[in-house]
Amino acid sequence: MSVAPATVPGMPSDTAVQPSFEELGTPLRDVTFVVVDLETTGGRVADSWITEIGAVKVRGGEVLGELQSLVNPGRPVPAFVARLTGITTAMVATAPPLELVLPSFLEFARDAVLVAHNAPFDVGFLRDACERLGYDWPGYRVVDTVPLARRVVTRDEAPNHKLSTLAALFRARVTPEHRALADARATVDVLHALLERLAPLGVTHLEDLATAADPVPADVRRKRTLADGLPEAPGVYLFRGPGDEVLYVGTSTNIRRRVRSYFTASEKRARITEMLRIAHAVTPVVCATALEAQVRELRLITEHAPRYNRRSKHPERATWVRLTDEPYPRLSVVRDVRHGAEHIGPFTSRRTALAAVEALHDAFALRQCTARLARVSKVAGSPCALAGMGRCSAPCTVTAAPDEAYDDVARAARVALTGDPRRVVEPLAARVGLLASQERFEEAGRVTERLRAFLRAAARAQRLQPVSRCAELVAARPTGAGGWELVVVKHGRLAGTAVTGPHEDPLPVVDALRATAEAVAPPVAPAPACHPEEADLVLDWLEQPGVRLVHVSDPWSWPVRSAAAHVDLARVRAEVGAEPSGQPGDGAGGEGGQVGRHADTMAAC
Template sequence: MVVGVEHAVQGTLDELGTPLSQITFVVFDLETTGVSAGEHAITEIGAVKVRGGEVLGEFATLVDPGTPIPPFISVLTGITDAMVAQAPRIGSVLPAFLEFSAGATLVAHNAGFDVGFVKAACAAHGHPPPAHPVLDTVTLARKLLTRDEAPNCKLATLARLFSSTEPCHRALSDARATVDVLHALIERAGSFGVHTLEELRGFTRAPTPAQRRNRHLAEAIPSAPGVYVFEDERGDPLYVGKSVNLRTRVRGYFTASETRPRIREMVGIAARVRPIVCATPLEAEVRELRLIGEAKPRYNRRSRFPEKVVWLKLTDELFPRLSIVREVKDDGAAYLGPFSGSRTADDARAALHEAVPLRRCTERITARTGRPACALAGIGRCGAPCEGRQSPEEYGRHVAAARRAMEVDATPVFAALEARMARLAAEQRYEEAAADRDRLAAYLRASARMQRLRALTSIPQLVAAAPAAGGGWEMHVIRYGRLVSAGVMPAGAHPAPFVAALTATAETVVPGPGPTPAAGAEETECVLRWLEGPGVRLVELDEGTEGTRDAEGTGGTGDTRDTAGAGGTGIGGDGAGRGWSMPVTGSARLLERIERARRATDAAERPHRRREGRPLR
């Protein structure tokens, strides 16, 4: 019997890859009129062709952008309108640059920016997009340099280390500096066994040593929806995230697909990953928000400080005023919000003051105050209760109008600002009119958001279901806008006993004051997004003693409309429950009018703004 013998076969050079010494690189840089490839134009192209460390040629030209160069760009680059007046347009320059770079590997510092402008120019002038391999010296530097060597990866910083050419925001000079940086980084990569283009491109995508070292942290993570918490040696949370599949998501942090520098840094110092399995994706989303707000992990950027929101408060005193506060109290006052910052809240307050002549002074006024009135009284913007010219009853009518505008009917504020904007526009005071439009939009956004939140947070208990991915139904119990219980009911099971068990074990909620009495606004909005998703069915709705109420708290249905009905215990009931409703005169419809007008104005102004070199909004 003859036994076959396997012979070793030497690989071909093609299989080994192309040595870097044989690669032609075109290192290029662009100067532009702005940062958006779709809206701004190229003003200068500079490129250097190199191979094996030798310069083969250079390409440099100014480009007429077809629009005035913004002054701050001229200050930054030194390129003025006069310099580009006789320069060719990009349609003439682009074919020459594409020919110069044909067959080469493109290199740029922050390549996504420069390549994006080249692709946009190709699309605008009928050229196919460049199919060249692309290298980014920023990405290479982040992989190869330590913070001790380079505190950042800006071109000027790297050029001080590796180049005698100082970048000056002129295309050819910056391209020459980038050539020196590229050669230095390639030399550094050689110590890691990187000798071919394929290895270099793979090296930039490879996980860091710290990522590879900590891969074992993902081994015991289950394949289930939930929340994951990266912790350090002391058990302090570093980062909190959520996923519908914890195992798949956590394993992704230890692969080349994770490219965020700060997250790679976090993975390197993590000592463990703690999974928190949740019954449903909604529960995972809510738990993530709560954990981030409580622990404030230093590598999370979103939702870390929910307590920093502010509210616009109509104070509860003899002569109420509008005040910006950080806390909602059970003091009988009316609240509008939440706002992300004081500036936005102040814009909304200005809009309300335009419609309702409330006092703007901050002193507490009593029936005996008797101090001189301010200038607002002289121009009819305040009834001067401080001077005794307005009784508490007369002033109370304005307070009632303000409360109604804050909570139910935005029409008076909209009408007052609309009339003022029309008057300003007729007087050609367009910037003042635009400022009023922005104030009105800030008020309407907050009002629409609060009305949407109140529609849910006023309901003592709501049970809803949605089809689960693996069959059955995702069930959630929501009390005053707070998710208090979650589970998955098997397909074919009767809902009554399942709902009874779910509600019996749910968290007890004692509602606090204000529009968000039991949970943060962001959590309630997560619940609302789920409730408004496809396939969601209301199972139970307990109106309690509050039911649907108007803004004055009379307990009646007021001028509301249903946004959802509720049947008895069952999935897809069509009963006549009225617990989830929104005001007919709500702010959402008026906000859409403002946003539609803004979009139309921006579209009409866009060509003029381009010609005048003004930034596009």
């Protein structure tokens, strides 16, 4: 067997290395198979019992041993089963019970790969037997010869894929006769014949056999060697095209295993199959932690904008809703965040941002005109139609003194954006209830979508704002091996990470990490100094149980009565009409409660 040379990460690109068979997987000739067949009193596990077990152990085409035993089911064998198998009640009356036979089979099949024709039937009975008798199921790898036969035996060769039909086609040395050992021997010959047919298709290792029945195009399956030599470690992988351009970026806890999975039937995305056809190489980037891998994936997608990645490629297209810094503020959908104004977001689309604006306009009589108005106009303007509908206090008409009524409206809108959103939730929830009672469900659905768009964006901005303002945050989480996973976060951006060993003092590592961490310029909050999704990943990590704050340069908390307490719209109608003190958002629930826990921790630091 010839193996194409591969490039090993960390070596010069022109250095060819011949992968070993161990890197490719386990050759089928080295795999020990135990081919098993059962006879039972019926076809259902729930009300049937095993009457005979037959098994043949083979490796490299050589028979290593056989096991056969009748089993006393403890009840009569049905007449139709006796006619089919020849096993009668009298034959099994003196046979050993299953509790004596099963341990022998489990020992016989230890460390082997189970093979059966229509494996779900036989394996189902064996698993049930282990459960009833108190044995742990060994977790065998299982190979079913039926789907393998469907892959390589056409209808022109055989009318069906029954064991007797295949045994005749491949001229098996034993004819199946519905007796366990004979059928197992026939299945051995069928298995070897199927493996001979699968070898030209590239199925030469146990790992290939696990997906041999997958309907994967041949040109795609041949490229599975791109996974050869990749590290079995967490990190990021980059599929590259003929010009070394990045086609796709992904992340996994096991790079090699994940890349191999692209060449199996579990990958059903047409665009990924198209990508695999033009991919020439895979570049791995090993990462110390899963968080680092997720962040690196996001940054690489942003940097290269691979054509086969659909998410996170254009952070500059994210939109925000701003309450402008004007004498008479208004709502505006913008691309950037500026000092001196309140923002919510970011939104994934302009349509969602406009829905949130509509929700705010439903709750507050903010002006919707785009003209810049003076605090006191010299000449009164003409009120618009919204003023006539009572949805705007028309500050453009004020000439004598500032419009204090509009100031109250703007102040309430500012509180809803940055803190308690009840002034938006209550009127819109009441409207949803009214529309639903009138069976105007489509309108109620549109109002609900607007409310949801606002709440999600407000909750996200309130979550991002404190971490965006924090100049430096150092946190630690215990690893399963007894060490610590350490991170340095600056203005929401992952600036450094490290992992310590089980007996290593983490404090010197923390000092070194802080000294060598990336320098990050402060952003305009609530926008973080990175892709918003990166800040979300960092916050998700920080909010996990067991995370400890080592150092915080600035307060990290957000209001208990925040939008996060209202995002669950299933509770909106229950909140309608409730007194402010009885609002579910008054407690430190949901995300607010999680932040409150960290805020208490920071106060103690």
